[in-house]
Amino acid sequence: MRKYLRYSILFFIVLISTSCKRSFSLNNGTKKYMSAIGDPGMQRDGLRVAIESWNQCNEVGEETPNFGSPRAADCFDVIEVIQPVLTMDQYQKLLDMLGQSGTQKQDLSKEPGDENPRKEGYTLQHKVTEHDNKLGVGTPIPGESSKSFNNIDLYAAEKEVYLGSKCQVSDKPNSWQFWMIMLKNGNMDTYAALCPKDGVKVGPYGPDHRFDCFGKGCMRHPTMHHKYTTLVGNDTLMGRFFGTWDVDSDLSKLGIDEVKNKSFYSVTWKKEIGKGSWVFHHVLKTSKRFPWLMLYLRSDAIQGFSGGYHYDTRGMIKTKYLVSPNFKVRFTLNVTKGGGSKSQFYLMDMGSCWKNNGQPCDGDVTSDVTRYSEMIITPETKSWCRPHKVELCPPYHTFSNGSRVHREDTRNYPYDAYHMYCGPGNGKHLAEPNRRCDPFSNPQAQEILQILPHPVWGEYGYPTKKGEGWIGDSKTWLLDVGRMSQNLYFYQDPGTQPIKRRWSSIDLGVEVYRDPDQVVEWTVSDFDILVPEHSFTSLSNKN
Numbered sequence: 001m002r003k004y005l006r007y008s009i010l011f012f013i014v015l016i017s018t019s020c021k022r023s024f025s026l027n028n029g030t031k032k033y034m035s036a037i038g039d040p041g042m043q044r045d046g047l048r049v050a051i052e053s054w055n056q057c058n059e060v061g062e063e064t065p066n067f068g069s070p071r072a073a074d075c076f077d078v079i080e081v082i083q084p085v086l087t088m089d090q091y092q093k094l095l096d097m098l099g100q101s102g103t104q105k106q107d108l109s110k111e112p113g114d115e116n117p118r119k120e121g122y123t124l125q126h127k128v129t130e131h132d133n134k135l136g137v138g139t140p141i142p143g144e145s146s147k148s149f150n151n152i153d154l155y156a157a158e159k160e161v162y163l164g165s166k167c168q169v170s171d172k173p174n175s176w177q178f179w180m181i182m183l184k185n186g187n188m189d190t191y192a193a194l195c196p197k198d199g200v201k202v203g204p205y206g207p208d209h210r211f212d213c214f215g216k217g218c219m220r221h222p223t224m225h226h227k228y229t230t231l232v233g234n235d236t237l238m239g240r241f242f243g244t245w246d247v248d249s250d251l252s253k254l255g256i257d258e259v260k261n262k263s264f265y266s267v268t269w270k271k272e273i274g275k276g277s278w279v280f281h282h283v284l285k286t287s288k289r290f291p292w293l294m295l296y297l298r299s300d301a302i303q304g305f306s307g308g309y310h311y312d313t314r315g316m317i318k319t320k321y322l323v324s325p326n327f328k329v330r331f332t333l334n335v336t337k338g339g340g341s342k343s344q345f346y347l348m349d350m351g352s353c354w355k356n357n358g359q360p361c362d363g364d365v366t367s368d369v370t371r372y373s374e375m376i377i378t379p380e381t382k383s384w385c386r387p388h389k390v391e392l393c394p395p396y397h398t399f400s401n402g403s404r405v406h407r408e409d410t411r412n413y414p415y416d417a418y419h420m421y422c423g424p425g426n427g428k429h430l431a432e433p434n435r436r437c438d439p440f441s442n443p444q445a446q447e448i449l450q451i452l453p454h455p456v457w458g459e460y461g462y463p464t465k466k467g468e469g470w471i472g473d474s475k476t477w478l479l480d481v482g483r484m485s486q487n488l489y490f491y492q493d494p495g496t497q498p499i500k501r502r503w504s505s506i507d508l509g510v511e512v513y514r515d516p517d518q519v520v521e522w523t524v525s526d527f528d529i530l531v532p533e534h535s536f537t538s539l540s541n542k543n
């Protein structure tokens, strides 16, 4: 006989809000797609977000006093607090389920029968403390190796891994960690000799008019003020990172409008519990002293070198990489301020790394090559690739049907589809004539292919005309990034086996190139990456 105790318990249970675990499957003809990232469509209430800052060559160089190593995170679970009245059986079951560890309180005054659970509201359980976020070089990182404690660059890489361990969410086929907000300062002090040239250390030199520097501190990182995510009203979640590279100004009391002539960034995230997507609201402003700044929202692979970074990283993509041609990217973008004619807004920015001989990167910066491709939607951005300037065009264009046209074929080559192409500085057999990429702005050589809205990209869901997706034309995009990236030109040494194209970073955001007092503002929501079902590469799989 079922034992029923005439005695009741007021029992506070805490339940992790089961936030819409959409198992994404989209059936298109014979192909079924599923999400490749930890938070499909940015719908998970329990957010995982981190921030990082890079100098010109994607390192730290110098920490900003009081802010530690420039890595921080905001990760939390949403806890629903409910107050049910339970029978003894139910109570016992719950205790078993919670392993006796749940927060509990007994109150014998209640009678059974009052069985409607009462929702009391929500609380947030944060995973990352202020102490974690302020960790800086010289302070041991819990659980990490001690050999890098005094190396300012390696310390940041270890801090990212540590923050990842605190934010990690168990999932299939692999656990994942966080979205990554990325900041970069393009200033370079050529006399400080901090950045290698195509991965090779060089001494002080200058002046070099390709770079700005006002003197000591020009390569610094911004302040990183943090408003931990909190509940606003009954059911809205909101949090923020913001700061300035002009670190001598007190931003803590000021908003963007008050900060006259100062550089500024802000990323605010907001969501209604149980409904829709997170909305990431971004603002970036350049100043006289900091005229070249970047702000991106990245989804990186959970392991390995993500595009442009030669340390092990943490991220959202639940595999080591995405493989062309089999993935699509979906998101909603609403640009509200454009940042002038020298801003480059990347509707889609993808990064990877492979060597010129077709081998995967292994951390040897003298032969690893970062590969980037970006679709720029700033309408003022012109095509530098012209019939009389073919060194700024990829040697050939591949149409979606596979046919190729060479850049000397002025009748058929789509010059207007390209902003510019530059080859890797360590490429030995680049087509002539050629332009090599900036040898400093990466820890290793890089190759960049920047494209513009044009009918040739329409087939992949990309914009075909200038102005599409720009201010006043907020859109939800479904880009066939995988198939397009399969058809883009990238350099490899002649006679080497073409590498399978694998991408470890998919992001979007803006680069304001050497233009002071510009403001860019935009929101991103609904971000997702779709791959054919069963195509996941698990981490145990080599290749």
Ligand SMILES: *[C@@H]1O[C@H](CO)[C@@H](O)[C@H](O)[C@H]1NC(C)=O
Pocket: 026, 027, 028, 033, 328, 478, 530
């Ligand atoms: C699948 O096809 C439908 C209808 O053509 C389209 O709306 C949808 O965006 C497609 N989804 C993917 C992932 O390609």
Ligand SMILES: *[C@@H]1O[C@H](CO)[C@@H](O)[C@H](O)[C@H]1NC(C)=O
Pocket: 233, 234
């Ligand atoms: C919050 O909840 C209370 C109680 O349910 C309700 O009276 C109030 O209107 C809600 N406030 C908002 C801003 O939704």
Ligand SMILES: *[C@@H]1O[C@H](CO)[C@@H](O)[C@H](O)[C@H]1NC(C)=O
Pocket: 260, 261, 517
């Ligand atoms: C800010 O910059 C503007 C334009 O460059 C200039 O006219 C103004 O005097 C500056 N204001 C301050 C407070 O420096």
Ligand SMILES: *[C@@H]1O[C@H](CO)[C@@H](O)[C@H](O)[C@H]1NC(C)=O
Pocket: 399, 400, 401, 402, 403
């Ligand atoms: C491929 O597409 C291009 C551009 O639309 C066209 O000019 C060419 O004739 C096509 N080639 C084949 C073999 O269909």
Ligand SMILES: *[C@@H]1O[C@H](CO)[C@@H](O)[C@H](O)[C@H]1NC(C)=O
Pocket: 334, 336, 474
């Ligand atoms: C885009 O953002 C602006 C400014 O916040 C807003 O007024 C507008 O309604 C947004 N557009 C869409 C389609 O949400």
